[in-house]
Every structure is written in structure tokens, then in C-alpha cells.
Amino acid sequence: MYKHIYCPVKKISTGQAKALQQIHALLHLIKLIKKLKGMKQFKIIAMGIIAISSLGACSSSKQVTTPETKSNVVQESYQELDKCEKYALQKPGSRAVGEGYDFRISNAKTYAEGQARAEMRRKIEAAILSASSEDGAGYEKHATSGNEGMSVRDEGAKKNIATSQIAEGIVSNTAVVEMSKYVRNDGSYHIYVCIEYLDGISKMAENITRQVKQQVSDDDRMKMNFEFEKFRERIENELKKQK
Secondary structure, eight states, X not given: OOOXXXXXXXXXXXXXXXXXXHHHHHHHHHHHHHHOOSHHHHHHHHHHHHHHHHHHHHHHHSOOOOOOOOOOOOOOOOOOOOHHHHHHHHSTTTEEEEEEEESSHHHHHHHHHHHHHHHHHHHHHHHHHHHHTSTXXXXXXXXXXXXXXXXXXXXXXXXXXXXXXXXXXXHTXXXXXXXXXXXXXXXXXXXEEEEEOTTHHHHHHHHHHHHHHTTSOHHHHHHTHHHHHHHHHHHHHHHHHOO
């Protein structure tokens, strides 16, 4: 007498499920053989057993794998801004934020300050270039002839160097006004710092304009006082646009 054996299985594959079904079918056919009489019926059932056995062999030769289904949907979650980032956004024209990582807190702070200063330099350089590209600034030169074009390229290279120097001078007068410290699970530090030009945007624009004037000859400087005042206003407006 055949008995069904129950084996607790947590999870089976598709191939294993098919094999179990075939075993149950074979057991059922064997029971029918015992009940039925006659050669004809026996042959029919035997052919059925052979067919089921062949299907079982085919299914057992193929291992059906069910790969883990992973979601391809991109998910996102809101991440709260650090207090330094929020503080910088209150006055984006005169403030900049940076972050740094290191196992030594002093190094992490240094990296964060360097990133913040680089961001401040980028803002200042962008404001100078944008303001000087407008007509009447007295800091941008145009040319149409070949010789004049060569001169303008030389002047353009000098102007880029001067712009970087001006930005560096402004950044050197900034100070750290806010800092956040986090300790990561690997023992390293994550530091945020916010730096600020404490005299404000208007004073920064004046300082930039004064340094730009120094790039112009004395004769031209006297002729361009009005243009430099407009240039200062454009610098201030450009800094106010920063985000």
C-alpha cells in the first residue's frame, strides 16, 4: 500500500513542483493496474506510465530557475537640507557651502572650507564675466581685424587671470559662519561649513569694481568713472541672482 509522504518544504522551484505532480500520477496509475484486469487495459496503462516517465525525464533534465525579481523602478526620498545649506541659501550671493569627509575632523573641515571657497570663487568669477560682457563696462574689448584680434586674445587671457585673482582676493576676506559635524558608521567625519563675505553684497561689488579699475590705465580710468559705476551695479545685480 503506497502512502503519501508529506515533507515540509518552504519553497520549491517550478521544476520540482512538476516532478511531484508526475510522481503522484505514476502512483495513481499503479493503483489502477492492480484494480484492472486484462492485457489490453494493462498495455494502455503501461503506455501511459512510459509517457509520463518520459515527460518526467525531460522535465528533470531542465532545471527551471526562477531569478529573484528586482524592481527596476527608480525610487527617491526627500532628504532634509543641512543647516549650513539652509543658512547659505538665505544669502546666496555672499555665502557658500562646502562639505568634506575624513577620519580626522581637522582634515574634513579643511576639505569642506576648500570646497566652499571654490564655490564662492565660481560665483564671483561668473558675476564679473557676466557684467563685463555688457557694453560700456570698460573691461571687455572687441576687435575685427587680425592684429586687433590677436591683441584681444592676449587681453582675454590676461582678463581671465585677473578675474581669478580678483575672486581669490574677495574669497580671502570670507569667514566660516556655520558648521555641522556628523560621525559616520565607519568612524569618519562628515563636515559641512558655510562661509560668508561679512560686509555684504554691496561692499563686495565695490571691492570687485575697485580691483577691476586697477587693471585699467590711469588715463582710461578717469574717462570711465561713469561706466565703472554701472559696472558696479551690474556686479551687484549678478551676485543677487546667485543661488
